[in-house]
Amino acid sequence: MPKSPVPDRSQTPARAGVPAVPAPVSASVPAPASTDVGDVISGAAASCPPVSSSLSGDAEPVIEVRDLTKRYGSHTIHEHLDLTVGQSEIIALVGGSGSGKTTLIRQIIGLESPTNGHISVFGHDITSIDRRTSHLLRRRSGMLFQRGALFSAMTVFDNIAQPLRELHTLSEDLIRDVVMYKLEMVGLSGRMANRMPSELSGGMIKRVGIARAIALEPELLFLDEPTAGLDPQASDEFVDMIRGLHHSLGLTVVMVTHDLDTVMMLATRVAVLAERKVLVNAPVEDVVRVDHPFIHSFFLGERGRRALLALPAARRARISELLDDGK
Ligand SMILES: Nc1ncnc2c1ncn2[C@@H]1O[C@H](COP(=O)(O)OP(=O)(O)O)[C@@H](O)[C@H]1O
Ligand SMILES: [Mg+2]
Numbered sequence: 001m002p003k004s005p006v007p008d009r010s011q012t013p014a015r016a017g018v019p020a021v022p023a024p025v026s027a028s029v030p031a032p033a034s035t036d037v038g039d040v041i042s043g044a045a046a047s048c049p050p051v052s053s054s055l056s057g058d059a060e061p062v063i064e065v066r067d068l069t070k071r072y073g074s075h076t077i078h079e080h081l082d083l084t085v086g087q088s089e090i091i092a093l094v095g096g097s098g099s100g101k102t103t104l105i106r107q108i109i110g111l112e113s114p115t116n117g118h119i120s121v122f123g124h125d126i127t128s129i130d131r132r133t134s135h136l137l138r139r140r141s142g143m144l145f146q147r148g149a150l151f152s153a154m155t156v157f158d159n160i161a162q163p164l165r166e167l168h169t170l171s172e173d174l175i176r177d178v179v180m181y182k183l184e185m186v187g188l189s190g191r192m193a194n195r196m197p198s199e200l201s202g203g204m205i206k207r208v209g210i211a212r213a214i215a216l217e218p219e220l221l222f223l224d225e226p227t228a229g230l231d232p233q234a235s236d237e238f239v240d241m242i243r244g245l246h247h248s249l250g251l252t253v254v255m256v257t258h259d260l261d262t263v264m265m266l267a268t269r270v271a272v273l274a275e276r277k278v279l280v281n282a283p284v285e286d287v288v289r290v291d292h293p294f295i296h297s298f299f300l301g302e303r304g305r306r307a308l309l310a311l312p313a314a315r316r317a318r319i320s321e322l323l324d325d326g327k
Contacts, residue, residue, distance in 0.1 A: 059087045060123050062220055062252045063108060068117035070103060077103050079276040081117070090246060090253040091281070092263040095273030096294060101256040102146060104273065105222050108254070109143060110134055121220070141220040142213030146228070146256075149209065150197040156183075156208050157193040163215045182211040185248075187241055203234030207241065214245065221245075223255040227262050239265045260299075260307035285311065285318045 063085035070078040077100040085091050093101050106112040108119055110126055119126050121137055129137070150159045160179045164170055170178075180190050186207040197205060206226060213221060226242070227235040239262055245251060246266075257263060263270060263284065271281040274294045280287050288299045288308070298304055305323055309316065316323070 061085060061120075062087050062089075062122060063254070064118075064120045065104075065108065066118040066120075068104075068107070068119065069115045070100070070107060070112070071115045076276060078114075081273075081277040083271055083278045083281060085252060085254060088246075088250050088252055089268045090242075090255065090266050092267035092270045093254060093256045093273060094258070094263065094270060094298060099273045100276070101273055102224055105143075105224060105254065105256065109141060109222060110138060139216055140218055141222065142210075142216070142218035143222045144206065144209045144213050144224060144226055146224040150205060150212075152197050154197075155193065156188075156195050156197070156200070159197070159208055160212045160215055163212060167216075178215065179211075182215055185214070185245065186211045187237070201234070202229050203231075203237065206230065206234075206238060210241065210245070214249070217249065218251070220252045220254070223253065223257075225256055225258065227257065227259045232261075235259060235262065238262075242266060260304055261310065264307050264310045283315070284308070285315050288319055288322055 061084045063083065065081060065083040068078050068081040068083075069076070070081075081104070083104070093104065095101050103112060107114050108121060108126075114127060117127075122140060124133060124137055126134065126137065150156075151162070154162070157179055160182055161175050164175045164178055179193065183190055183192060188204065188207050188211070192200075192204070192208075197208070200208065210223075210226075223242070227238050230238060242253065242255075243266060246253060253266075255262070255266070267284065269281055270284045270287045272279045272287060272290070272292070272295060274292060279292060279295075280290045284299070287295060288304075299308065300322065308319065308323055
């Protein structure tokens with residue numbers, strides 16, 4: 001299991017009565033000028049555009065990957081890969097096992113270097129920035145690793161507190177308030193704080209992982225197979241939680257998933273990774289029209305069709321002929 005979570009960045013607290021995590025000051029990365037709770041809350045609301053499936057707005061993309069190539073030895077994972085993620089989108093990254101989904105995320109968050117190409121995050125080319133800027137950019141994003149990756153020897157409290165303590169600027173009192181608030185945000189009672197990860201269900205572990213990933217109020221959240229291993233009810237609860245966080249924090253989310261229901265319920269766009277590139281990055285009703293064996297088997301098999309039926313009626317109507325045939 002990965003040992004260290006990606007450090008997040010302090011950005012915006014979300015509730016009156018809970019102290020803001022002071023934002024690091026940087027010449028190169030814009031940080032909120034104020035740490036007053038009220039100011040930051042209204043600032044967050046004002047800067048949070050509505051969820052949109054369109055990239056045509058004026059806002060600069062949060063993530064821009066251009067002509068990316070990634071090789072391990074002679075094994076080419078990505079070749080001429082492009083991906084754009086707009087603000088407040090929820091991108092579902094889908095693709096066969098081993099197609100390079102996790103590797104793509106690891107490059108975007110700077111845990112792996114591309115062999116070639118450009119990746120910019122929040123307008124910074126992450127392949128050419130200095131370490132300090134890289135550190136600050138990482139603080140603006142949170143990550144839920146594929147296997148939860150909680151520290152097994154630490155309590156729930158200490159797991160969530162860990163990125164806050166790494167700042168070395170917060171008092172334990174403040175850390176306690178933030179941790180308890182994050183627990184509440186992910187739907188866990190404060191009584192869970194003293195539990196060990198081994199005492200938690202899979203769904204609870206994911207929630208704690210999310211609480212840690214949002215500890216520093218990131219603007220960008222990466223989720224690697226967040227509902228894998230969860231039963232259907234826990235998956236639905238997880239989807240509700242992400243939807244709620246997306247709504248309240250205006251997060252941009254990039255989520256690797258095989259879970260069709262999660263894709264239909266959350267994704268503003270689906271990016272399909274196949275043949276070493278992103279074949280299509282579009283709303284699911286456009287994706288399913290692309291003639292490709294992976295897309296066909298993933299979305300238009302029995303499970304895929306059933307999941308597509310959960311789309312809102314207007315979106316479903318756009319693909320009615322695809323849903324009707326072959327039954
Ligand atoms: N550090 C590494 N060294 C060598 N090969 C790797 C490394 N990380 C991933 N790979 C290979 O890259 C390919 C894509 O892996 P991954 O991104 O984990 O796929 P996915 O998440 O889509 O299942 C796989 O063939 C995997 O074995
Ligand atoms: Mg993976």
